[in-house]
Amino acid sequence: MIVGAGAAGLMTAIWAARGLVGSDAKIVLLDGAKTVGVKILVAGGGRCNVTHHEVDERQYAGGSRNTVRNVLRRFDVPRTVAFFAALGVELKREQTGKLFPVTDSARTVLDALLGEITRLGVTLRYPWRVGAVERTPGGGFVVRRQESDQAIECRHLVLATGGMALPKSGSDGGGYTLATALGHTLTEHMYPALVPLVVADASRWLADLSGISAHVRVDVCSGAGKRLATFENDLLCTHFGLSGPAVMDASRWLSEARTHDPDATLRICWLPGETFEGVDGALTRFGARPLLAWLRERLPERLARALCQTLDIDPAQPGSRLKKEPRRALAHTLVGMPVHIAHDRGFTHAEATAGGVPLNEIDPRTMRSRACEGLWLVGEILDVDGRIGGFNFQWAWSSGYTAGTALAAASASPQASA
Ligand SMILES: Cc1cc2nc3c(=O)[nH]c(=O)nc-3n(C[C@H](O)[C@H](O)[C@H](O)COP(=O)(O)OP(=O)(O)OC[C@H]3O[C@@H](n4cnc5c(N)ncnc54)[C@H](O)[C@@H]3O)c2cc1C
Structure with a gap:
């Protein structure tokens, strides 16, 4: 039977x-x-x-x-x-x-x-x-x-x-x-495993990008910042937060980590394969080109604009005008942006x-x-x-x-x- x-x-x-x-x-x-x-x-x-x-x-x-x-x-x-x-x-x-x-x-x-x-x-x-x-x-x-x-x-x-x-x-x-x-x-x-994730208020802007997808690397990190699991694949922004194979694969590892570490989180690398140093270096060599032109070659424009907005950076400004602090903040965001996850979708x-x-x-x-x-x-x-x-x-x-x-x-x- x-x-x-x-x-x-x-x-x-x-x-x-x-x-x-x-x-x-x-x-x-x-x-x-x-x-x-x-x-x-x-x-x-x-x-x-x-x-x-x-x-x-x-x-x-x-x-x-x-x-x-x-x-x-x-x-x-x-x-x-x-x-x-x-x-x-x-x-x-x-x-x-x-x-x-x-x-x-x-x-x-x-x-x-x-x-x-x-x-x-x-x-x-x-x-x-x-x-x-x-x-x-x-x-x-x-x-x-x-x-x-x-x-x-x-x-x-x-x-x-x-x-x-x-x-x-x-x-x-x-x-x-x-x-x-x-x-x-x-x-x-x-x-739940292979489940979409709902973002917390601090990352709500991602849900406002509903419909946008990007090829990313998603890292599941402990509260202390240790990388626990990594997935490179597509990510999809939805009206509640994040979906797509990279996020779905990561979801069970985040839930598992949170059973003993409530501060465990996801980090998104929007430019898989790039390092902080590489991106920071590229941003310093911009000259008069607007920042958005460079970002647009690598990311959907709405996403590029939203990333700049979260950092209070004007995407239209020439790269050469970008001061060291915002430049480094942008490089950090592009290669390892923490996302605040409220919960999974059950x-x-x-x-x-x-x-x-x-x-x-x-x-x-x-x-x-x-x-x-x-x-x-x-x-x-x-x-x-x-x-x-x-x-x-x-x-x-x-x-x-x-x-x-x-x-x-x-x-x-x-x-x-x-
Ligand atoms: C939306 C969705 C899409 C998926 N897509 C894929 C995919 O493309 N590729 C892939 O590899 N995996 C996919 N999966 C996962 C995959 O479907 C499951 O891992 C797989 O079906 C598990 O097979 P199973 O036979 O163990 O259980 P199930 O397929 O869940 O079958 C269990 C069966 O037991 C019956 N049952 C339960 N309790 C009782 C009871 N008390 N009495 C009598 N009957 C009972 C249920 O009615 C059910 O028919 C997907 C899952 C979902 C939900």
Whole structure:
């Protein structure tokens, strides 16, 4: 029995069923949502960024990177590409390294997965929300439907219930209650990952630049100024503050730092690759050219003007008139401007969950629970979150494959599962 028919649950079902063809074993997939696979459908702006050209454990945060590496290696990117190709879903690589279906439609991906579970005879029931799970005296499980007296018994149970991001999709954290009822713990902190950030009043002017984007480097810094994480990518100013991949990637690191250091902050380098000395030197060699002309070559004009305004510098003045103090202040701002972040936009606007069931509570060779015999955990319910770019789905495919193949082996041989 697999609870959760998202990416990880579907993948687990497919590989378990493939390994059990011809046996009497029955695979049931339950999902509480009215529509199955919502996250696959909305992913990548409706195009579904299935994976990334280069995936390794350094693109993930949360629990042990060794464990993440071991699981990713069991089902790597070439195998993922081949798996989807065999289901009729050709993937194409974009300049950023992200892989999308050639159809540019997430529906292709979901339909292929659903088609395969149907072909393999997996029973999919939805909406069938699991409200409780208990052990049976025989060592199996009884899974109880929420707000109903329906129940199903099973020998092996997989929790593929996801995290808390986009709760209206059905992944609202209910799976954590099931996991803890069966003996698991949860990480001390759980917070939204890959989430846009709301600026505080002191940085409100950034929200006034809504619609402007720039290629930047975002540093997550401790209150004492130590750089904790760095991301170079695009940033987007929005009506509430900041979004775009560089900010979304940084968001979980800021939240993590703030759990013990409330002064942790973001710094934006508007000219990635430039140093303070380089920019200060360039500003001193301006001559009669207006400051704005130089800035405009490097930044959107509205942003350039706003940066000058925050420093009380007239952008129209010739560079040669810029005094040392404002010149240095401008150089500092261009290469490492602190941003005052009020909070993130919460799980409703997040793409992933940081935290979850600790990785040391599963066996990475099989995804079997170390806390509860017969239980398996896959996907985002675990303490793993990847960067933007297809890494979260790759975790779902790899962990689902690992569990599915191991489940098939365990179900085929009762001794092996004992
Ligand atoms: C807007 C958005 C865009 C994204 N885009 C991408 C992208 O392009 N590329 C990428 O790699 N990642 C992307 N992600 C992240 C990715 O979607 C997730 O990491 C991935 O879907 C996690 O898979 P999962 O199967 O573990 O969980 P989920 O996909 O969350 O599936 C869990 C399922 O369990 C069900 N469930 C939960 N509790 C219960 C219960 N008690 N009973 C029964 N069923 C239950 C839910 O209804 C849900 O269907 C995106 C996420 C969001 C929110």
